[in-house]
Amino acid sequence: MYKVFVNEKPIIITSSRKDAIFSVFLFKEIHFDEIINKLENTDIKGIILYSNNLESDWKSFLTHLKMIPAAGGLVLNSKKDILFIYRNGVWDLPKGWIEKNESIENAAIREVEEECGITNIKIIKPLITTYHIYFHKGAKLKKTHWFLMTSDFNGVLKPQTEEGITQASFKNSFETEKALQNTYQNIKLVYDTYKES
Known part of the structure; x- marks a missing residue:
């Protein structure tokens, strides 16, 4: 499917x-x-x-769509809190385009680092690949490779404001459930896959 x-x-x-x-x-x-x-x-x-x-x-x-490859992560800290970003009035997980000649894993780590101002990220395993169609000079299909990640970063997170991100924060289970009420369907798929694994 x-x-x-x-x-x-x-x-x-x-x-x-x-x-x-x-x-x-x-x-x-x-x-x-x-x-x-x-x-x-x-x-x-x-x-x-x-x-x-x-x-x-x-x-x-x-064949009807131009594919745009992207990668991102569901990042856990030592307390198993989840790293979220807030952009355009919606809670999201950090992700972004894969650059030319860049591996999917390196792109996922780089995008999380850039969007949240975080370091010491390690990939645990692949989670899921999600797809969504958006329209910019024709129909495009964004294919996002998601990874489960961890970080022991203890500093202050710095949202990438030039990308429209106004907040970056780790959320506990209660805060995560609240954030998931104001997020995208693809992010719910990523979270559900994490919970099932």
Whole structure:
């Protein structure tokens, strides 16, 4: 199964015939632009695209979009608090674009360091890869590789204000639950994956 968000509404591409919570369309019968238009301009909450050949149909889906690779982290401190950033009125996890010739892991660490003013970051393991479509000179698909990370940093966090980040802070479990009420669906997926692992 692949899940791609458009304005927080999911396109779920799946070969499973489980009970559907959204409208179901056959992948081979859809037109990409029509699906995007439905999600952007109607109160439809999400779409399921049923596939007979998931990997082939996923490759076909990707031909409609320019892929932007990114990487980030769910960072824990010694108390298992989670590092969040606050940008554009929403709580988020630190992430950013992968630079040319940069490894995914190095990009994830660099972006967390830059966005939060933190050091001593170590990657524990990969968590999940998330996808969302945004529109800037055409439709783009941001593919973000997420890692579980730790840091023993004890200094003052410095949000990267030139990137629109106004806060960077570690949140305990109660504060995390509150932040998750004002975040993106992809961030909830990252958090859920962390909790399940």
